[in-house]
Amino acid sequence: MWFRRLLAVFSLLVPLVLLAIAVFLTYYAWPAIHYNGLDFLWRETWNIGNQYANPVHRHGETVMPGARFGILFLIVGTLGSAFLALLMAFPLGLGAALFLSEVVPHRFGHLVSFFVELLAGIPSVVFGLWGIVFLIPFLGHHIFPVLAGMFPFIPFLARPTGSGYGLLTSSLVLCLMIVPFIAATLRDALRSQSTEMREAGISLGATRFEVATRILLPGQKTALVGATMLAFGRALGETMAVLMVSGNALNYLPHNIYSPISTMAAFIVAQLDSALADPTGMAMRSLAEIAVLLLVISFIINGAARLLIGTLKEHTL
Amino acid sequence: MSGIRAVHPPRPSPGWIRYRRIKSAIGWALAGTALLILSVAMVQILLYVFLKGFHSLTPKIFTEDTVGVGGGLRNAILGTALLSGSAMILSALIGVAAGLYLSEFGEGRLGSLTRFLSDVLVGVPSIVLGFVGYVILTVWLRWQFSLAAGAITLAVLMLPYIVRSTELALRRVASGIRESAYALGCRDHQVVFKVLLKAAAPGIGTGILLALAISAGETAPLLYTAGWSNYGWSGHLIHEPVAYLTYVIWSFIGEPFHSAHALAYVAAFLITFVILLINLLARFLIASSPHSRL
Numbered sequence: 001m002w003f004r005r006l007l008a009v010f011s012l013l014v015p016l017v018l019l020a021i022a023v024f025l026t027y028y029a030w031p032a033i034h035y036n037g038l039d040f041l042w043r044e045t046w047n048i049g050n051q052y053a054n055p056v057h058r059h060g061e062t063v064m065p066g067a068r069f070g071i072l073f074l075i076v077g078t079l080g081s082a083f084l085a086l087l088m089a090f091p092l093g094l095g096a097a098l099f100l101s102e103v104v105p106h107r108f109g110h111l112v113s114f115f116v117e118l119l120a121g122i123p124s125v126v127f128g129l130w131g132i133v134f135l136i137p138f139l140g141h142h143i144f145p146v147l148a149g150m151f152p153f154i155p156f157l158a159r160p161t162g163s164g165y166g167l168l169t170s171s172l173v174l175c176l177m178i179v180p181f182i183a184a185t186l187r188d189a190l191r192s193q194s195t196e197m198r199e200a201g202i203s204l205g206a207t208r209f210e211v212a213t214r215i216l217l218p219g220q221k222t223a224l225v226g227a228t229m230l231a232f233g234r235a236l237g238e239t240m241a242v243l244m245v246s247g248n249a250l251n252y253l254p255h256n257i258y259s260p261i262s263t264m265a266a267f268i269v270a271q272l273d274s275a276l277a278d279p280t281g282m283a284m285r286s287l288a289e290i291a292v293l294l295l296v297i298s299f300i301i302n303g304a305a306r307l308l309i310g311t312l313k314e315h316t317l
Numbered sequence: 318m319s320g321i322r323a324v325h326p327p328r329p330s331p332g333w334i335r336y337r338r339i340k341s342a343i344g345w346a347l348a349g350t351a352l353l354i355l356s357v358a359m360v361q362i363l364l365y366v367f368l369k370g371f372h373s374l375t376p377k378i379f380t381e382d383t384v385g386v387g388g389g390l391r392n393a394i395l396g397t398a399l400l401s402g403s404a405m406i407l408s409a410l411i412g413v414a415a416g417l418y419l420s421e422f423g424e425g426r427l428g429s430l431t432r433f434l435s436d437v438l439v440g441v442p443s444i445v446l447g448f449v450g451y452v453i454l455t456v457w458l459r460w461q462f463s464l465a466a467g468a469i470t471l472a473v474l475m476l477p478y479i480v481r482s483t484e485l486a487l488r489r490v491a492s493g494i495r496e497s498a499y500a501l502g503c504r505d506h507q508v509v510f511k512v513l514l515k516a517a518a519p520g521i522g523t524g525i526l527l528a529l530a531i532s533a534g535e536t537a538p539l540l541y542t543a544g545w546s547n548y549g550w551s552g553h554l555i556h557e558p559v560a561y562l563t564y565v566i567w568s569f570i571g572e573p574f575h576s577a578h579a580l581a582y583v584a585a586f587l588i589t590f591v592i593l594l595i596n597l598l599a600r601f602l603i604a605s606s607p608h609s610r611l
Contacts, residue, residue, distance in 0.1 A: 001505075003504070003505040003506040003509070004418070004421075004422050004505055006414075007414050007415070007417050007418035007421075007422065008418055008422070008427060010411050010414035010415045010418060011414070011415040011418035011419060011423065011427060011428070011431045012427065012431070013411055013415065013476075014415055014431045014434055014435045014438065014476065014477065014480060015430055015431060015434045017438070017473055017476065018434050018437065018438055018441075020453070021441070021445075021446070021449045021473075024449060024452055024453050024457075025445070025448070025449050025452065028452045091351065092351045092354060092355060093351075094348075094351070095347055095348035095349075095350065095351025095352065096348070096351045096352040096355050098348040099345070099348040099349050099351065099352045100352065103345065103348070103349070112352070112356075114600065115356065115359065116352070116355050116356065116359065118359065118593060118596060119355065119358070119359045119362075121530060121531075121534070121592050121593065121596050122362060122363075122534070122589060122592070123533075123534025123535070123536070123563060123588060123589070123592065124534070124535075124536065124537075125534070125536045125563045125566045125567050125585075126362075126366060126534070126566065126585045126588065126589050127362070128566075128567065129366070129566050129570055129581060129582075129585050130362050130365055130366060132570055133365075133369070133570070134361075134365055176355075176358055176362075179355060180355075183355070205329075207337055207338060207341040208341065208345075209340070209341030209342075209344040209345055210337065210341060213344065230440065233440050234440070236442070237440070237441070237442025237443070237444070237445070238442070239442065239443065239444040239536075239537040240536045240537055240563075240567060243567075244567065244570075265442050265444045265445075265537070268444050268448060269444060269537060269540055272540070272541070287448070288448060288452065291444070291445045291448040291449070294442050294444070294445050295441060295445050298437070298440045298441050298442060298445070299437055299441075301440065302436060302437045302439070302440030302441075303433075303437055305440075306433060306436045306437065
């Protein structure tokens with residue numbers, strides 16, 4: 001029995017680590033949560049105050065004069081970029097999964113899927129580098145002006161197209177980062193459907209495409225929804241790649257699809273230095289409040305997705 | 318007496334059939350295009366990073382430390398190996414033990430709680446882990462930017478992957494093997510060490526390698542915990558910042574100097590190459606094992 005107890009102690013470490021993360025982060029962020037109040041979510045400006053004045057006391061906290069913290073622009077940027085990324089990644093991932101599971105011969109298919117899944121292994125920061133050096137000049141000079149020229153009547157697609165750093169670029173990079181996950185999950189879900197289902201469909205006179213989309217896919221609705229939720233969660237929390245290609249907008253709401261944005265995760269890195277410069281520490285604690293929010297969001301999304309699709313399989317790791 | 322009439326299903330018209338065939342063909346074409354787009358993007362990114370990086374690769378990279386925004390990457394290469402290596406050891410010790418518990422004795426409440434929470438921990442953004450590492454290790458424990466702070470933060474990041482892949486690998490070991498071992502009079506720890514871990518070794522190893530690959534490519538958890546240093550590691554666990562490759566990529570590509578860009582390209586090439594290599598090794602390990610298959 002002693003051995004089982006020993007293993008149980010190690011197993012207990014996982015909940016404990018998560019608990020420690022939540023408790024310490026909330027504890028550290030508490031002065032900011034108290035100072036900023038609920039307005040934190042709706043206010044449009046992040047202002048760490050006058051750094052050359054003497055600290056003042058407001059709402060029972062010590063802050064620099066004029067310090068106001070709001071992250072509405074970050075929430076818009078985070079949700080906007082993640083949603084756009086999902087909008088592109090979902091059809092791409094679904095199409096690739098259908099083709100891989102139903103068309104490509106199994107033996108060859110393993111190779112192709114592995115190849116596509118390698119895309120998920122490329123580090124975020126390398127995506128960011130590729131984004132800065134290749135994607136941004138390419139999009140900014142060749143694609144965005146054409147896109148804006150084609151649809152001048154659609155407000156969020158119209159000019160100005162900016163420098164290439166911005167919402168659409170971030171979404172494209174995010175899309176490439178989450179698509180392998182969607183494709184791999186859906187491919188396995190489709191594969192797991194029995195051959196009898198396919199045979200029954202074919203014998204009813206359905207084409208193979210109809211079998212795949214009308215019979216196999218509806219049977220895997222939960223996997224579809226779960227994978228989409230998890231992919232959305234990943235896009236929300238992605239840091240480095242977005243940090244490098246988003247344009248790091250500060251106190252600025254995007255007015256079209258090319259506008260510079262920033263996301264909650266990227267902002268924590270981008271503002272670290274200036275937050276550390278705040279002698280009252282309120283800026284750091286407000287960054288911690290953003291981290292708390294990210295933690296809560298990831299708890300909700302991952303918890304819900306896991307309750308929906310059950311436990312983890314290998315490729316979703 | 319009412320006779321039974323055969324009901325013929327309505328025969329689809331040839332036009333309807335043709336319409337459906339065309340629709341299906343278009344559907345497959347779109348699906349194939351999606352796969353093609355992904356493959357092209359993949360090849361483009363890899364080729365771009367490899368060509369750019371390979372172009373700037375010199376022997377100096379491996380023999381010299383970073384000087385300002387020039388010099389080599391010896392400190393960063395060693396730092397990445399140190400950070401990810403020690404994180405892997407730490408995380409594998411805890412993670413394999415926890416995975417063992419989940420697969421062998423984890424049917425109860427603690428088991429399902431750990432399983433669920435480790436799935437949740439996988440989804441926690443790495444920057445959040447980095448920030449918490451900063452708050453607890455760097456500031457509260459006064460370790461400052463250090464190897465210990467960076468490695469522990471990375472270990473937490475890797476932990477859920479190792480826990481869950483270990484559990485899955487062990488679950489694939491046939492239960493008859495366990496029963497035979499117990500029937501021969503083995504105790505729990507003998508079953509685990511002499512039978513289960515051996516049988517599931519390739520699967521567990523694959524999980525650990527994949528987690529290692531993930532940790533090697535991480536930047537966000539290290540920015541707040543490991544810091545950056547222009548010097549090689551001198552042996553202090555705490556109070557001494559450590560360099561790592563991903564920092565070079567992020568930081569140096571923003572500098573207006575050719576030498577800085579060259580270092581960023583090389584760092585990207587090295588880290589991507591190593592990660593792909595680890596991924597290939599992991600697949601090879603699992604494919605070559607007789608007991609389990611990915």
